[in-house]
Amino acid sequence: MTRYDAVEAASYRVAREIPVEALAPWRDAVEPYLRPDRVVLDLGAGTGLFVRAFAAWFPEVPVVAVEPSADMRAASGLPMLAGDACAVPLPDSSVDVVWMSTVIHHVRDLPAAGRELRRVLRPGGVVVLRSLFRERHGGIGLFRFFPEAVRGLPGFPTVREVAQGLGFAVERLEAVPQVTASSLADKASTVRQEADTLLRSLTVEEFEAGRERLRAAAAVESGPVVDHLDLLVLRTVGAV
Numbered sequence: 001m002t003r004y005d006a007v008e009a010a011s012y013r014v015a016r017e018i019p020v021e022a023l024a025p026w027r028d029a030v031e032p033y034l035r036p037d038r039v040v041l042d043l044g045a046g047t048g049l050f051v052r053a054f055a056a057w058f059p060e061v062p063v064v065a066v067e068p069s070a071d072m073r074a075a076s077g078l079p080m081l082a083g084d085a086c087a088v089p090l091p092d093s094s095v096d097v098v099w100m101s102t103v104i105h106h107v108r109d110l111p112a113a114g115r116e117l118r119r120v121l122r123p124g125g126v127v128v129l130r131s132l133f134r135e136r137h138g139g140i141g142l143f144r145f146f147p148e149a150v151r152g153l154p155g156f157p158t159v160r161e162v163a164q165g166l167g168f169a170v171e172r173l174e175a176v177p178q179v180t181a182s183s184l185a186d187k188a189s190t191v192r193q194e195a196d197t198l199l200r201s202l203t204v205e206e207f208e209a210g211r212e213r214l215r216a217a218a219a220v221e222s223g224p225v226v227d228h229l230d231l232l233v234l235r236t237v238g239a240v
């Protein structure tokens with residue numbers, strides 16, 4: 001598991017959080033799952049971007065946030081439980097939806113995490129992921145400038161195989177757009193190596209070369225930066 005410290009948590013808010021309005025397509029994408037009678041676990045909730053978004057979009061849906069980093073929990077300013085994907089501090093069969101946004105590339109032991117998610121999910125529950133996969137990274141502008149960062153992503157076939165082996169069926173996989181920044185210049189001014197696990201995996205030289213490419217493009221390209229992350233929905237089938 002990658003640990004975020006206090007500096008990285010503060011950086012994360014500057015470099016990675018995007019306004020709730022820019023996430024509007026994600027509201028529509030997750031709306032079928034976030035119903036008032038369902039309990040949602042935001043696993044790896046970070047600085048609380050989606051805890052806030054869900055509260056604004058679906059005020060009647062109960063959301064429990066779990067986050068391993070004490071500094072991210074503190075930076076969020078929200079009530080969050082300590083825990084991680086392999087150790088969720090909740091009882092068996094206690095949630096209907098596990099939401100994981102840009103978390104699975106941090107999870108070292110996917111089978112152990114999958115078993116833990118099956119434990120806490122009620123029968124028929126879903127894991128809803130907002131994620132990046134190695135073979136499906138074309139919709140992410142970041143990789144245009146930092147192509148080496150792709151190596152930190154999990155492969156979709158691996159995730160699917162692990163999930164199916166634990167009794168999850170793939171219900172949906174589609175790319176969802178979002179406005180990541182108002183312009184490339186804005187992105188160039190906020191990009192931080194320490195704020196992003198995928199960028200932290202680069203050498204200093206790789207990061208600096210990528211930042212130069214980003215700055216050069218920002219000098220000539222205008223308009224909002226639109227990225228596409230994947231929505232992957234896994235539904236539990238059969239007994240645990």
Ligand SMILES: C[S@@+](CC[C@H](N)C(=O)[O-])C[C@H]1O[C@@H](n2cnc3c(N)ncnc32)[C@H](O)[C@@H]1O
Binds near residue numbers: 102108
């Ligand atoms: C890129 S941030 C995403 C935060 C938030 N979900 C969001 O979309 O803004 C990844 C988060 O996953 C957390 N994390 C790292 N390893 C984890 C694990 N094994 N289980 C759960 N969360 C983990 C990190 O501490 C960090 O807060």
